Amino acid sequence: MEQNKTYEDLSGELAAAQRELEQLTLRLAETTAQLEEASETIEAIRDGAIDALVIKSDDGPQLFTLKGSDQTYRIIIEQMTEGAVTINSDGLIVYCNSQFAAMVGIGMEQVTGQYFSHIVSQNDIVLFNRLFDEAWVTPVKGELNVKNARGETFPVLLSLNPLKLEEGPFLSLIMTDLTLQKETQQLLRSKNDQLEEAQEIARNLNQNLEATVMERTRALEISVLQKTLAEKELRRNQEQLTRILETMVEGVQIIDGKGELMYANPMAQRIMGITLNGSENPYHDPAYPRFKMDGTPLAPDEDPLNRVLRSGKPVFDFEIGVQPPGKHKFFLSISAAPLKDEQDQVIGSVGTFMDVTQRRKVIQQKDEFISVASHELKTPVTSLKASLQLLNEIKDNQAVSQEIVPKLITQANKSLNKLSVLIEDLLNVSKIRGGQLVLNKQHIAIYDLLAECCEEMHQEHRFNIRLSGPQQLFVDADPDKIEQVLVNFLNNAMKYAADSKEILIQVATAGESVKVSVTDNGMGIPADKIPHLFDRYYRVDNSGTQYSGLGLGLYICAEIIRKHDGDIGVESEPGKGSTFWFTLPLAG
The missing domain is CATH 3.30.565.10 (Histidine kinase-like ATPase, C-terminal domain)
Structure with missing residues (x-):
């Protein structure tokens, strides 16, 4: 449906759709009533609850008396608009009326003797078998799909009732074609969808109209209460932001476009010794000199917050050293980003920093460990190599070998044992770090x-x-x-x-x-x-x-x-x- 239709057009279409829906609903109710009446009549005939029938035809109403005449029953069954079938306990068709044969598109002489399950859709075989088993005890009904001689499937309502005849137990099946009813239901659903679509468009139009009216009303009338609520919400947001900044484990600093310190949270004040009581708040305090990681002084224009002011680009994880008065040097990792106005102009910068002194110590310890490990491993290897080289040189000198060989072997074993201990320590650390240290208790x-x-x-x-x-x-x-x-x-x-x-x-x-x-x-x-x-x-x-x-x-x-x-x-x-x-x- 087009969105640009007027509200009056949509209202007219909505009313027409509602009237059509009511007519279809009435037709469906009439069809359902006729179907129920036919089913009740057939069951009454089967049970012997009535003695006569009046059947309307083109020649006028005709009276049929039920006095046990099989011919009379056959006439009635043949004039039914539903398919009628009698099946035995094996599921074989022993009788059907002409309407059933016409519904499945098979001659009556060919239908008799076939299994009824052969015309049931493969997807509904399980349902039919359940109905077939239950019907021997009590009458049952169920909707499923059957197929005609052309392989086309169509929906039907099956009514199964047990029959006790002289020849033995049988089942009476009344098959009602639900194609028209399903099409009517589908049409009803389609019309209902169209109706809901029209109602949704109408609701949207109403909402848009109400929103337009409310927007214009707000534009014309801004009450003092609304201003108060907005200011209160703003204050609450500011208080929440302040609490977040005050409880952060990272330091936060903000400088303006001139490089002057505007804000420092408590963590920044504690780490950098900042006080905000004076009239001047220099961002770079001379009492806290800063250094690059190579130990050279960090110039003010190299500081991440000042770099962001000039470039307008963020800086991440920039490490510096800080030497506070009377304390050990510590290291910071600084990340900074620009603050911009509505015209996308840089008006300041905000920086967060965290103490990475421990991280630097770990890195330093690793570097020292590599140096120490290289030295510790080199010493026994060098000694072992020297012993082996000397042994190789004197191996053919029998006089010398008898005196010095045992000493060289002992020295080589000591070096080898020391090397084994060092390697074992390294392997143990690797196992510990990998959670693979196994105990044999x-x-x-x-x-x-x-x-x-x-x-x-x-x-x-x-x-x-x-x-x-x-x-x-x-x-x-x-x-x-x-x-x-x-x-x-x-x-x-x-x-x-x-x-x-x-x-x-x-x-x-x-x-x-x-x-x-x-x-x-x-x-x-x-x-x-x-x-x-x-x-x-x-x-x-x-x-x-x-x-x-x-x-x-x-x-x-x-x-x-x-x-x-x-x-x-x-x-x-x-x-x-x-x-x-x-x-x-x-x-x-």
């Missing part, structure tokens, strides 16, 4: 495991290792992994407390756990380094002394103990030695 006495480990360490080193504590404490743990933790503790004690000479291992209960402590009398650890001891890549460097290692040992130990649902820690003071400890749940 066993029921073990922790004291016996520690004693065996101490014996091996005592034979390899000159330290006096003393073990004390109860011997009958059992845990469910991976003995190889726990031995790895203890060996790491002992190696650290021997490395960082070389003058201690004595190392004490103590076993004790701690609630529902067993606690293992390793104590040395070395130099101790500064308090500010203790929180980082179990971090990945962390290496303690005291008094400028460099120690070998990748900085992975304690990190791996911590992950192993946590995997066992235990705890790990250290107690130390400078000059008073250190005690590294871990706990494991006692076996139930």
Whole structure:
């Protein structure tokens, strides 16, 4: 329907469509009533509830008396507009009237003896079989599709009733063609759709008319109440935005077109030491000098917010260093975007920044780790290579070989063992990061495991290792992994407390756990380094002394103990030695 029709045209079409819909509805009701009357008449004839019929024809009404005459019944059945069929218990057609034969387009002599299901549409076979089974008990009805001799399908109403004759049980089927009724229903739906479309267009016209009237009314009359509500909504939005900015974990700063600071949220004020009480609010505070990542000073015009003012283009994740007075340097990641007016002119810029100092530390630790790992791996490889080269040179000199070969082999084995330990640490870290650290738990006495480990360490080193504590404490743990933790503790004690000479291992209960402590009398650890001891890549460097290692040992130990649902820690003071400890749940 065209949208540019007038409201009067649409109203006229709507009224005409409603009248046509009412006529179609009336015709459908009349057809349905006739169908129901015919069905009731046939059932009454079948049940013997009536004695006579008056049938209207072109020659006038004719009276038929029902006195058991089969011929009279056949005349009545033949004059029906519905198809009538009698089928036996096998579903075979034993009788049909001429109307049924005409409906399916098959001669009466050909219909008799066929299965009724052969004319049912394949899609409705299941429904027909259900009706066929139920009809032997009680009369049933159902709508389905049948096909004629040309293969064309059409809708019908089937009424199935049981018959008890002298020859046995049969079913009476009355088949009513619903084609006209379905077409009428489709026409009704089409007219109803047209009616709804017309009503929708009328509603749209009414809505457009009402909207136009309301828009003109609002344009002419803006009440004080509406202004108040708008101002109240604006204030509420501003308050919500302010609360969001004040609670953000990122700093937010806004500068105007001249580069003057207009706004800084609490996080920005805290990080940058900004105060907004004075009349002047310089964006670049000389007390907080800024640096590029290469350490050179950051010029004001290189700052992301100022760059955005000049270019009008956003800047993302620009990292700088800031040196606050009396504090450690920290690093920021800044993202900035332009603020524009209605003419798309840049009038300022807004920037968000977050503290990425920890991220920079991790990057630095990784860089240092790569450097240390390269050095640590290079040392045993170089030593191993030298031993092998020397062995190759003297292999044919029998006099020299007898003296130096064992030493070279021992040196090569030491280098190879050190290389294996370093590689094992790297593999363990990879497994931990990938969640692939697997434990092979066993029921073990922790004291016996520690004693065996101490014996091996005592034979390899000159330290006096003393073990004390109860011997009958059992845990469910991976003995190889726990031995790895203890060996790491002992190696650290021997490395960082070389003058201690004595190392004490103590076993004790701690609630529902067993606690293992390793104590040395070395130099101790500064308090500010203790929180980082179990971090990945962390290496303690005291008094400028460099120690070998990748900085992975304690990190791996911590992950192993946590995997066992235990705890790990250290107690130390400078000059008073250190005690590294871990706990494991006692076996139930």
